[in-house]
Amino acid sequence: MGSLFTSFTAHLLLLSCALLPQLTHSGGFYVNSIPTNFTASHFQFIDHSGVFLASQNGTFKASITNQKPEDKSFYLVVLHSPSGVFIWSANRNSPISNSGKVHLSDNGLTIVDDAGKLIWSTTPLSSPVSSLHLQESGNLVLFDHFNNSLWESFDHPTDTIVTGQRLRVNQSLISAANETDISEGDYRFKINTVINDAVMEWNGLTYWQLSMDGKANRNSNLPGTHMEITSTGLYLLGANGSSSMFVVQVKLQNSSGLRMVKLEQGGSLSIKSSMSNSWEIEFTGPVDSCRIPYICKKIGLCGSRTCSCPPGFHSDPKMDGDCTPTDSSLTLPSSSSCNASGNGTEMNNGLVSYMKLGNGKDYFANDYIKPVKVGVSLSACESLCSQNCSCLGIFHGNSSGSCYLLENYLGSIISISTTQNDRIGYIKAIGVSNSIGDGNDQKSTNFPIVGLILLPPSVVVFIFVFMGIIWLRIRKKWSRNGGKKLGHGRSSSSSTELEIILIPGLPMRFDYEELVTATDNFTTQIGTGGFGTVFKGTLPDNTEVAVKKITCIGNQGKKEFCTEIAIIGKIHHVNLVTLKGFCAQEGQRFLVYEYMNRGSxxxxxxxxxxxxxxxxxxxxxxxxxxxxxxxxxxxxxxxxxxxxxxxxxxxxxxxxxxxxxxxxxxxxxxxxxxxxxxxxxxxxxxxxxxxxxxxxxxxxxxxxxxxxxxxxxxxxxxxxxxxxxxxxEDDHSHxxxxxxxxxxxxxxxxxxxxxxxxxxxxxxxxxxxxxxxxxxxxxxxxxxxxxxxxxxxxxxxxxxxxxxxxxxxxxxxxxxxxxxxxxxxxxxxxxxxxxxxxxxxGHNEENELTLEPRVDIVIDSSTSGSHHSCSYISSQQISGPR
Incomplete structure (x- = not known):
């Protein structure tokens, strides 16, 4: 009877919270569980705390709040009550105003803006929701009528995990953008199953591994499945529950046992212990802050905890402090300007040069990536970078001839001892041409018409005849090469269009830019195989498609490609996947198929x-x-x-x-x-x-x-x-x-x-x-x-x-x-x-059992999706048409 009275009282207080917030929240009283049909907003609470749930002992609170009182962006968060630190946020990338609403219904938890537009929601649930709880661990949980957990915030970490929470293989901690913006930044912390280690990445590049730290000890080589922080340390655990690697904190005594692991907005990983109303740092990685990729911004030189620019560069206030060339006639290329063929617009505007960084300088990624080539000269390394518009710089090893390409992004430069390695870095720069005048000046390359007038007529005729012969030979050679411009290797647009127009039966043709838009820049990969990678896309008419990027057609010409596509495009049957279209543009080859929503x-x-x-x-x-x-x-x-x-x-x-x-x-x-x-x-x-x-x-x-x-x-x-x-039972064989x-x-x-x-x-x-x-x-x-x-x-x-x-x-x-x-x-x-x-x-039932090789054949084992299969022919997979 007492429990029924307590439950009734909680629901009554909750109803008062929704209808008369000034009576409930001005006194600072909160409940740790609320039933469905509950709606709240920051504006609704008179004390402007936005708190609508608290854990049993008040250690954590669920609130609709912001980081600073003057901010106009609000988030649904779980925060540590004594310190006010956010440990989780639902809508970190989509803030709402103070009148945006959080709603709890039978279908789950949702967040809508002022206009009622859905901003965030929990994933689809297996049964109707009964209540929302905030546990003492800081875990926000949805329960059904049978008290079964339907959804937990611990399963969707943001930039922090706390004691009792796990970071699984398919999850990442993602840093905040900056000190005042909790949206996703560029740093990630996750488990890398390939090397069986926990790593930190910046824009996809590894810059720190947990095993590199002196406090990390590996106990076994079992594959890691998840990480968790306990009262004794941070553990990377294997499938059988035994530790594969761990970090133990012994610096501070923690009576509460509450710890958290946080990927800071600046790119460092911190392990902190709760002490009264604050958090004490027990561990930080990497130890050398210069190993953090953007610690000194773009091309900034990090050394002895100070930032400067390398010789030939200066800090540019217009570029948020990034280092840019001191010579105003030089500009730095951007990989974002690459077009579909892999060429950059800057490459057409001037000459490529390389600015030497000098000895005693290195780059964070060089220790984690393999050189693209070994045993090559500096000029050969520069040539590789010049041919790749996403390449923004190189590092070249003097003794080994190793060539490292810095692609897509440029971070900070590390100042090191000249005895640590012999790599020397070079930053790609584009020289801006100033040869174009105001329109009245003649270019120095203009043909000397006046000189021709002064020559005898017979000489002038001879010159024009000679130039005509040369021109005809160039045209003939250009025609034999299939319309390729000499010195470039790109077909003229008119010739390209003619090839396609003259081939009957072709399906719809897509531009590369259309496919980029449809696939959101190829972000959702749904398959891969011997012929390439498949991405999910949505056309402007909301038709879902599967876009396959073909990667194994070698130097096949566009005409030959289109001829075969025309044949495939004519095949229509209810039990064959329909080819809806294709793209053959600037060396790129794509096939666009109908989308099959249940997969293979x-x-x-x-x-x-x-x-x-x-x-x-x-x-x-x-x-x-x-x-x-x-x-x-x-x-x-x-x-x-x-x-x-x-x-x-x-x-x-x-x-x-x-x-x-x-x-x-x-x-x-x-x-x-x-x-x-x-x-x-x-x-x-x-x-x-x-x-x-x-x-x-x-x-x-x-x-x-x-x-x-x-x-x-x-x-x-x-x-x-x-x-x-x-x-x-009497079967003699089995x-x-x-x-x-x-x-x-x-x-x-x-x-x-x-x-x-x-x-x-x-x-x-x-x-x-x-x-x-x-x-x-x-x-x-x-x-x-x-x-x-x-x-x-x-x-x-x-x-x-x-x-x-x-x-x-x-x-x-x-x-x-x-x-x-x-x-x-x-x-x-x-x-x-x-x-x-x-x-x-000796594998178990679910493992793949392969047979001994019977023949020696070089084959492609890249095709995915054929696990658990075997053949007496080979213990490797033989890839076929995909």
Missing amino acids: LDRSLFGNGALLEWRERLEIALGTARGLAYLHSGCEHKIIHCDVKPENILLHGQSQVKISDFGLSKLLSPEESGLFTTMRGTRGYLAPEWLTSSAISDKTDVYSYGMVLLEIVRGKKNCSLQTQSHRS RGNNSCQVYFPLFALEMHQERRYSDLADPRLEGQVTNDEVEKLVRVALCCVHEEPMLRPTMSSVVGMLEGVLPIGEPRVLPIGEPRVDSLKFLRFYGRRFTEASTIE
């Missing part, structure tokens, strides 16, 4: 999301078969996909199934197309003929489809461990109910011979699928994976089998409904290789 099949089939129901799996199998059948026999130009796998089968909405990356092998560069004659595809889906002299045909796609069909039935990769819970090392295609063959098809279905589908339904798909799959290509059905026959129009199998070769077991014996060899490799590897 592997995510739905093998991921942790919603289970794919059996009926949907049947639709996916049939849709994929129809798409391949059209490529093989339905379109004007027969196309062999060569890389059929779940990653190239895309899903949209409830039932759309479409194949992607068909026909892209036509866009291969000569170097990559050489691989096509030896091996393409992805391990686990490669047909045996890739290793023989047999011709590659559409039956190669049929084999890959059969392997995908088996994975659709099972719901797991063919080469991951198999749990044999359905096998009989006993017990534990995970066994089973190559699933071989297991499917064995179960086919025993007519035990229900043992092959995804166990998560228990009760949804019958033995006959599984039998149909397994028989089709086994027919598709015959070792001899001629025994495999065509994809058109596969469609007929799945639709029930034709009997299973090829009647002219096989008995009706029975795959040829003698042509599937090779699966036993594959299975034996898989078992041997998995025993050696």
Whole structure:
């Protein structure tokens, strides 16, 4: 009864808070929990504190406030009550006015401006919200009616984590812009999984690693999963909970045990301990403040805690104190002026020169990046920078010939001892031409017309004839080069447009600037593969698209590229991803596809999301078969996909199934197309003929489809461990109910011979699928994976089998409904290789089990998304058309 009274009292006080704020807040009384249908603003509170929640002991408060009383920008924050320090902010990049509102509803927490426009909201929630709590740890939490946590501010750190909070692998601490602006700045602190260390970055460049500090000790080499601050130190922890690296603070005694890790706006990392109403600094990194990239602004020289400009530079008040050339005829280039072809506008306005920084100077990034070239001369290093408009300077090693490029941004310069290294820096500068007069002066390069008048007529005629011959030869050579200007390498715009206009069947053409706008400067990456990177974009009509940047076409001409795109653009089928357009501009190549909102099949089939129901799996199998059948026999130009796998089968909405990356092998560069004659595809889906002299045909796609069909039935990769819970106790091959090392295609063959098809279905589908339904798909799959290509059905026959129009199998070769077991014996060899490799590897069920290499072939292992797959051919991934 007492608890009910307490709850009722809290709700009553909260209602008073909303309706009569002067009665509730003038006395400084706050609650630590509020129910839904609550609205607050800074203007609503008479004491102008903006506080509407407090933790149980008052250590933390939730408030709508600003940093200084005179500021007109307000934020929803959680602050440390004694010190007033913000530890979290919801809308740090989108402040509101004092009358902007925070609203708590069943759907979550939202912030709107004066006009009611949504500024910020919590992520979509799994169930309706019941209340909002501020815990004593400083964690702002949304609970449902069953007291389950729906959303926590601890899962969305800003620039600070406190005791009890974790910084996970996919998260970053982002500094504030400056002392008065809490919006995101340029510094980040995160876990780098590649080097298994915690790092700080400036504009994507590493400038400090936790392991470099003397207080950091590594206990193990386990991969780090998260960081947390405790009463004893800052820990980088592994997946099993043991520490991989830690920093211990012993300088101060902290009775409360409350600590925080903060990435300061200036770029340093601080570990602070709560002492009464203030925070005491226990640790700072980096120790050498000159290692902070922008400590002395652009090109500023940092040494002995003082900032100055290098010789030849001066501090420019107009540039906020950045160092600029003393010589007014020189300007510094900006990478932001680079156009689509990688050329800068400044490069056309004057000569490039390099201003030497002198000995005893270095750059923060040089210790964390590899030189672009080693063993080159200074002039060669300068040439590399001159050809790259994003390059703003270089460092060159005298003894090693190492060439470091300073790209995109320029930070401060570090003053060091001349004995520490032999790198010497040079800053790129552009000389501004003053040769253009006021319009009345003649340029010194004007042709001497007066001289011609004084010459004899015969000489004048000879000069003009001679110049005409030279001009005709230049035009002829220019024409043979495809319209390229001598000395440049860029086609004239008229010639370029003519090439495109004369090619029929091209889809919509996009300008590079249109794609930059549509993709928000290529910020949202949704995939990557052997052909390039894919970005999500939105066209002006709000149509969502997938923009693929092609990176492997070598020096292929624009005309050849457009010819192949015209062929691909003519292919239209309900089960093939539509090519909506392309961009071929200044050396850039892009393909614009329709956007498939559910991503690739592997995510739905093998991921942790919603289970794919059996009926949907049947639709996916049939849709994929129809798409391949059209490529093989339905379109004007027969196309062999060569890389059929779940990653190239895309899903949209409830039932759309479409194949992607068909026909892209036509866009291969000569170097990559050489691989096509030896091996393409992805391990686990490669047909045996890739290793023989047999011709590659559409039956190669049929084999890959059969392997995908088996994975659709099972719901797991063919080469991951198999749990044999359905096998009989007297089975002499696989006993017990534990995970066994089973190559699933071989297991499917064995179960086919025993007519035990229900043992092959995804166990998560228990009760949804019958033995006959599984039998149909397994028989089709086994027919598709015959070792001899001629025994495999065509994809058109596969469609007929799945639709029930034709009997299973090829009647002219096989008995009706029975795959040829003698042509599937090779699966036993594959299975034996898989078992041997998995025993050696000793991985768990979720890890990838690869087989020993059988051939020595140089292959591309860059294609992502094919994890958990295997092949007896190679333990590396073979990249195919994407």
